[in-house]
Amino acid sequence: MAHSYKLRYFNLQGRAELARLVFAAAGVEYEDVRYEFADWPKLKASTPFGQIPVLEVDGKPMAQSNAIARYLAREFGLAGKTAWDQGQVDMLVETMMDIGAPVPKIRQCTDEDEKAKLKKSFAEEHLPHYMEAIQKILEENREGKGFLVGDEITLADLAFMGGQDWLKLAMDNPLEKYPKLQKFVDRIAAIPKIAEWLKKRPETEL
Amino acid sequence: MAPKYKLVYYDSKGRGELARLLFAAAEVEYEDYRFKEEDWPKLKGDTPFGQVPVLEVDGKPLAQSNAIARYLAREFGLAGKTAWDQAQVDMIVETMQDMGNPVIPIWLCKNEEEKAKLTKTYEEETLPRFMEEIQKILVANNEGKGFLVGDTMTLADLALFASIDWFAVAAKDPLGKFPKLQEFKDRIASCPKIAAWLEKRPKTEF
Numbered sequence: 032m033a034h035s036y037k038l039r040y041f042n043l044q045g046r047a048e049l050a051r052l053v054f055a056a057a058g059v060e061y062e063d064v065r066y067e068f069a070d071w072p073k074l075k076a077s078t079p080f081g082q083i084p085v086l087e088v089d090g091k092p093m094a095q096s097n098a099i100a101r102y103l104a105r106e107f108g109l110a111g112k113t114a115w116d117q118g119q120v121d122m123l124v125e126t127m128m129d130i131g132a133p134v135p136k137i138r139q140c141t142d143e144d145e146k147a148k149l150k151k152s153f154a155e156e157h158l159p160h161y162m163e164a165i166q167k168i169l170e171e172n173r174e175g176k177g178f179l180v181g182d183e184i185t186l187a188d189l190a191f192m193g194g195q196d197w198l199k200l201a202m203d204n205p206l207e208k209y210p211k212l213q214k215f216v217d218r219i220a221a222i223p224k225i226a227e228w229l230k231k232r233p234e235t236e237l
Numbered sequence: 238m239a240p241k242y243k244l245v246y247y248d249s250k251g252r253g254e255l256a257r258l259l260f261a262a263a264e265v266e267y268e269d270y271r272f273k274e275e276d277w278p279k280l281k282g283d284t285p286f287g288q289v290p291v292l293e294v295d296g297k298p299l300a301q302s303n304a305i306a307r308y309l310a311r312e313f314g315l316a317g318k319t320a321w322d323q324a325q326v327d328m329i330v331e332t333m334q335d336m337g338n339p340v341i342p343i344w345l346c347k348n349e350e351e352k353a354k355l356t357k358t359y360e361e362e363t364l365p366r367f368m369e370e371i372q373k374i375l376v377a378n379n380e381g382k383g384f385l386v387g388d389t390m391t392l393a394d395l396a397l398f399a400s401i402d403w404f405a406v407a408a409k410d411p412l413g414k415f416p417k418l419q420e421f422k423d424r425i426a427s428c429p430k431i432a433a434w435l436e437k438r439p440k441t442e443f
Contacts, residue, residue: 079328079370079374080332080335080367080370081366081370082335088321091321093324093325093328094328094332095327095328095331095332096331097327097331098324098327098328098330098331099324101324101327102320102323102324102327105320105323106320114308114311114312115294115297115299115308117308117311118299118304118305118307118308119299121301121303121304121307121308122285122299122300122301122304124304125301125303125304126286126300126301129286129288160286160287161286164285164286164287168285
């Protein structure tokens with residue numbers, strides 16, 4: 032029997048979007064519950080660690096955005112075909128977290144000079160360091176004409192494509208210097224089930 | 238033929254210890270390569286993202302400490318027995334990250350007053366909030382007399398075990414108010430394979 036899935040989060044992409052992209056790529060139905068900030072305090076206690084997103088599978092809860100994404104990816108065959116591939120996929124998803132880590136500080140910075148400095152460092156040092164490495168990984172796999180790992184779409188591809196909006200909060204065109212990566216992101220976004228989700232998902236600030 | 242493993246990290250516990258604990262728990266041989274600080278510039282370029290730890294499996298590199306840990310856990314049957322258990326294990330490992338994030342900012346804080354404030358929040362609010370939930374999870378499983386998930390040791394148990402030392406860098410007595418977790422920690426430490434590793438591992442500050 033098919034499982035019933037309920038994903039609980041704010042009305043944002045944020046930490047839930049990767050799971051939503053996995054559901055979309057797999058073509059699996061789920062209840063996409065989105066809370067208003069005002070409602071959150073009274074819901075907090077109904078979560079494993081006082082945080083969201085929470086995924087409920089047949090009513091049983093699990094927390095932690097990346098644990099949720101990895102669980103769903105494994106359930107739907109999007110985690111990587113071999114043990115090694117799964118490790119590589121996992122490594123890339125973790126790396127996306129590292130790439131995006133400076134963004135909150137940049138967003139929250141109120142001093143314009145400081146903010147400009149942080150943005151410069153992000154664009155000229157932090158990002159290139161990672162993007163060059165990822166472009167290399169892509170190019171070494173079927174000459175960059177396919178996916179990051181293996182021969183089919185995995186969580187790594189979804190995390191990289193989906194994560195671009197987050198990076199754009201700190202710089203205008205993160206992939207400007209990485210045409211192969213831009214083509215790759217466009218290719219993932221154009222996959223029918225994913226394109227459909229990107230078109231119908233609510234427009235939100237984050 | 239058994240794969241050849243090499244773990245590349247500093248001569249410290251840090252982000253390398255979880256992998257080392259997994260090798261110990263599974264009784265699998267590996268090369269525990271600990272480089273000196275001055276060797277790092279030379280090694281950096283050989284790593285996927287200019288970071289360590291890196292796990293080499295038959296010479297092929299895998300980066301990102303938690304991706305490495307999850308890969309080894311799956312290889313050694315320590316990831317959780319069912320898909321759901323694996324997700325619960327993963328959730329706990331991710332939660333260790335959340336619990337450990339305040340440590341470095343506290344450690345680096347030069348302003349004594351600020352440091353005292355941050356430490357107080359960490360010791361009296363952040364850590365206890367999570368510890369309480371983790372203790373609940375433990376107690377709900379075989380009355381807290383066994384492991385965090387399922388009936389046998391998993392990555393979750395080792396992750397909590399390894400993380401307590403990390404939390405203690407910024408918080409005194411992280412388990413002070415959590416007797417069941419203290420018992421759990423002692424229990425893990427006295428498992429023969431783990432005890433053997435704890436005795437023979439290099440003594441390092443972090």
